[in-house]
Amino acid sequence: MKIINPLALYIHIPFCQRKCLYCDFTSFPGQREQFAAYLRALTQEIEQRLPSGLTITSLYIGGGTPTILPTEALTNLLATVKSKAWVLPEAEVTVEANPSSVTETELALLREAGVNRLSLGAQSGQDRFLQTLGRGHTTRQVETTLAAARNAGFTNINLDLIFGLPGESVDDWRETLQWATALRPEHLSCYGLQVEAGTPLAQRLEAGELNLPGEEETSAMFLLNTEFLPEAGYQQYEISNFARRPTAEGGDYRSRHNLTYWRYADYLGLGLAAYSGMAGRRWVNYADLEQYIDALRCGRLPVAEEEAIPPSTGMAEMIMLGLRLTTGPDPVVFQNRWGVSLEETIGERAVSLVAGGFLVKEAGTYRLTPRGMLVSNLVITELVAPLLR
Ligand code: SF4
Known part of the structure; x- marks a missing residue:
């Protein structure tokens, strides 16, 4: 097979x-x-x-x-x-x-x-x-x-x-x-x-x-x-x-x-309002039950919206999701996927967050401390904001 x-x-x-x-x-x-x-x-x-x-x-x-x-x-x-x-x-x-x-x-x-x-x-x-x-x-x-x-x-x-x-x-x-x-x-x-x-x-x-x-x-x-x-x-x-x-x-x-999801690997979602993320694209199915059923009854896929994810957004999302893990984003997977290192991408902005006790730099990556987890949205926004502009 x-x-x-x-x-x-x-x-x-x-x-x-x-x-x-x-x-x-x-x-x-x-x-x-x-x-x-x-x-x-x-x-x-x-x-x-x-x-x-x-x-x-x-x-x-x-x-x-x-x-x-x-x-x-x-x-x-x-x-x-x-x-x-x-x-x-x-x-x-x-x-x-x-x-x-x-x-x-x-x-x-x-x-x-x-x-x-x-x-x-x-x-x-x-x-x-x-x-x-x-x-x-x-x-x-x-x-x-x-x-x-x-x-x-x-x-x-x-x-x-x-x-x-x-x-x-x-x-x-x-x-x-x-x-x-x-x-x-x-x-x-x-x-x-x-x-x-x-x-x-x-x-x-x-x-x-x-x-x-x-x-x-x-x-x-x-x-x-x-x-x-x-x-x-x-x-x-x-x-x-x-x-x-x-x-x-x-x-x-x-x-x-x-x-x-947290490793930003591919996933396929089926059913009402399900999200999928594969090969640099993301789409979501209809959230309306009738629309979903009708589309499939007529032989169409029930996709409501689909978009290509720009590489900078993809990098930001991989960092955001990876930082939810206690191990942080995988630097090797990041480098292989985007052709640029994690360090080059967020190293400079991470310096003050490490000094402030919100992040730890370890084994080529970054992870949130318990204090950083408490304000994870703020820490992550601070790190990835330039990628999302
Ligand atoms: S109503 Fe919402 S929270 Fe309650 S069981 Fe259903 S999906 Fe879960």
Whole structure:
């Protein structure tokens, strides 16, 4: 079989049981009557988009809540992908799920179909915060779903968590971390809450019904991640992501799929509103369900916008994403891709940031210090601004 550049594949399932109060992702509550038409369109996109001989290093089915679909629909999607492309035997195959959306039997079927990583939206270890967020599950349901996933044979499980919630203190967040680590998932994603304009949560905050913790408190929560989690056996490898340390038997639990994004490697996104970045081009699919389905029904690709990425923008993006990793951008990959060294590109502007304790220069690259991570947007902007002019 002819091997085309290996890549990471993302498939978007835009349906959810209900809309969480903070969510502005492309996801629709209910709409069960659209499942069949969407799956037909998505299958067609897979068939049109995947050249035969393509090698897939990771496959991520995200959403939305993919497990809202009948399990057979998910296993059929996997089978369609495998009929077109070569999914490496060691490929990471992730499905996102919400704790109340999947049973042990369904999880066992997914495992049998080749899904080897489960990402659960846990968000908080305290029910009152789950209610504030409008999540449709309790902490107890997270625990039972995780136990069900273990019984079904999953040995690589991620929990998504959010800190900086309305009314949350540093002690509350510590309690969530204690709860989550006691469950021993292999991976934890800990993101600060982003309040998106127009969401019901934003409206409640604007109306003064809820209050966010102050900047000092959210900084303390972030720093707690970098102290508490390593002590509990989780290594930080990206600003917001932590993986259980490998044991003597091996086991690298860093998200291979997400590493593709942070390393600025090629990825293909299929489904509603999915982004792709390949060979210096980027495109995004329609975010409107009807438009997406209609395009594929008429045999057209559902691309809403496409652009060539100018090399200077590509360099800036590779640096921005690479700095999210605790190892920093890879200087050899950077030099090979752009024909110019990382040092020549940002060395001069990095001097004051290194002196200020925001960056460390090491092994031919730069990485953010914990202090730099706290203000990563400012540090990164300072470094790459000339490339984006
Ligand atoms: S489950 Fe996820 S995608 Fe769905 S509404 Fe909630 S936050 Fe949004």
